[in-house]
Amino acid sequence: MIDFDKVVADTRTLISIESTNPGVLEAQCADWVEQRLRGMGLEPHRHPVEDGRDNVSVIIPGKDRTAPRLVFVSHLDTVPIGVGWTRDPLGGVIEDGLLYGRGACDMKSGLALTLGLLEALTTNGTVPPADVVAFYTVDEEAPRMLGAHQLVTDGLLRPDDQILAPEPSGMRLRIAQMGLRWVTLAVTGRQSHAGRAHLGVNAAHIMSHIIVELESVFAGLPFDDEILGKPRFTCGTIHGGVATNVVPAHCEAELDLRIVPPLVPEDAVRIVEQVAARVVTGYPGSSFEVSTLGAARPPVRASDDSKIVRSLRDSYLRLTGALPEIGGADGHEAYTDSAMIAALTGSTSSTVLGPGATDEAHTADEFVPLADIELGCRLLWDMIERW
Incomplete structure (x- = not known):
């Protein structure tokens, strides 16, 4: 024993x-x-x-x-x-x-x-x-x-x-x-005085829009594994801006993407890219970049x-x-x-x-x-x- x-x-x-x-x-x-x-x-x-x-x-x-x-x-x-x-x-x-x-x-x-x-x-x-x-x-x-x-x-x-x-x-x-992919999402806008906010492109606002959209998209994915359940989305960290009275030109978030079959980690990354691309089209002068953090975990x-x-x-x-x-x-x-x-x-x-x-x-x-x-x-x- x-x-x-x-x-x-x-x-x-x-x-x-x-x-x-x-x-x-x-x-x-x-x-x-x-x-x-x-x-x-x-x-x-x-x-x-x-x-x-x-x-x-x-x-x-x-x-x-x-x-x-x-x-x-x-x-x-x-x-x-x-x-x-x-x-x-x-x-x-x-x-x-x-x-x-x-x-x-x-x-x-x-x-x-x-x-x-x-x-x-x-x-x-x-x-x-x-x-x-x-x-x-x-x-x-x-x-x-x-x-x-x-x-x-x-x-x-x-x-x-x-x-x-x-x-x-x-x-x-x-x-x-459950599978897992960690993603860093960076949004770039244009800095301006907060009193003249219309001259800038607010990266923090764009990021918030993307995060809300991602929550909705992940919640609506038609996958429900008998053991693992449904995919999950979490925004783990978010950073941006230099001062309260400055329209931020940059915002970065780290995202935790939990997936179930038949999804693979690359699918989760593509979802982030597609949602971000759709959102930034509504904000002329903005752009985004998606990068992965750590190993892919199917x-x-x-x-x-x-x-x-x-x-x-x-x-x-x-x-x-x-x-x-x-x-x-x-x-x-x-x-x-x-x-x-x-x-x-x-x-x-x-x-x-x-x-x-x-x-x-x-x-x-x-x-x-x-x-x-x-x-x-x-x-x-x-x-x-x-x-």
Whole structure:
């Protein structure tokens, strides 16, 4: 069995190691994970991604080296600590069955679960039915998701790998993840005195018109996926103007475009371009430019018949007496490394299930329920015993 107390202790230690992204603080976390694995008698490997930023991998060979591997993907980085905390964000405080800290649910508890599984296998001398592989990646909490890309570039994945990212899902099985494209929209007008506004072309007004139109267009798209729901549009940031009494000549917005099949990221970009082009025709002397930010992230879905999905469902049913709630990563939730790997490789065996709720990720006083960790310990062990 996986040692629940040790998983909790490892989670608290990981929380105490700041691994904020952006930056190179992930190295501290990677160092600790590597040493923890070596302490189990395993031989982890480092895979350079950028200067000071390495992925870490380890393999426990199985009885059948040709069988589909059970692959865990956990990211080392967290978002910045931020403000508004009422508890030490690096303290790993436990109160009323909840463990608090930056990364508590996203995703240092999930990472610790994989360490607990690996240690249980090595301590018991258990040879798993197939290879068990764990990847610990950098840069998941960033637009480019460099760690996941590097795993694919380095050829570390096999076509039949059965992938689980123990990301926060409230212990709900996620077999689909919504696609995502981040876009920067820049509008150019003409500056003038606000008292002579008719001599200028107000870039901020044009931008507001475009944003309202985009909201309407995305809401009206005729796509409603059975798991992922409808496409979503969010204007995340907007900047423009130099002074209150000056008609702004420039305005820039960053847009978050969430998509579902059959849309692909390029479709979302084209929608922005088409709406912007239509709006600026009503403002002579204006122009616009659309550029993309980070990696394209198409929607992905695992097959209901994939080994990882069937195994997770069966184990959950054995342990709880009920099938896990099935869901996709809808508009308020993240695009994980498992999704990026599926997008890059075409995998239909890439899933998410882990402790904590995405609603708590990235928040002040982020927490993970200890009950989720406990269920995760039992679930992973049951699954590997029957793999």
